Amino acid sequence: MLRFGIAACASxxxxxSALAAGFTFSIGSPVASQDFRSKSAAFVFRTEGCADxxxxxxSGTAEGFVNGVRQSVPLKLVETSRPGVYAVNQNWxxxxxxxxxxxxxxxDANAGAIVPIGPNGFVRESSKFLxxxxxxxxxxxSLKALVQGKSK
Numbered sequence: 324m325l326r327f328g329i330a331a332c333a334s335x336x337x338x339x340s341a342l343a344a345g346f347t348f349s350i351g352s353p354v355a356s357q358d359f360r361s362k363s364a365a366f367v368f369r370t371e372g373c374a375d376x377x378x379x380x381x382s383g384t385a386e387g388f389v390n391g392v393r394q395s396v397p398l399k400l401v402e403t404s405r406p407g408v409y410a411v412n413q414n415w416x417x418x419x420x421x422x423x424x425x426x427x428x429x430x431d432a433n434a435g436a437i438v439p440i441g442p443n444g445f446v447r448e449s450s451k452f453l454x455x456x457x458x459x460x461x462x463x464x465s466l467k468a469l470v471q472g473k474s475k
Contacts, residue, residue, distance in 0.1 A: 346432035358403040361410035373429035376407030389419030426456035
């Protein structure tokens, strides 16, 4: 009986910490998806903190500058064989500077991310994860920081 009580308390504690963490994204290399169909993706991301990982509404855009001209490209996010894991395939131009803006909704919770794309792929260290969709100003700030970093 004591073991059952301890296990129940541990389970409740894990559930509460998951709820406290809220709905968010985490990013990784295509290998992290463990799905051969996403091996050529720019990166993959996972939804976390959603009670049903198959139900969040997710969208994204690539935001960039090409030859000084601002561009926005809607992304087609590809579900992998693992629930809650999506691949981001590069459908934006190869030239220029780019960030990927992700946004998602799960029940009443929201999440957002801004992921800079460098010459060697996504830049995890400069990525921003939010408890809401990123604002236009936040996307512009991240994009300008990426552009300024390249001009130094």
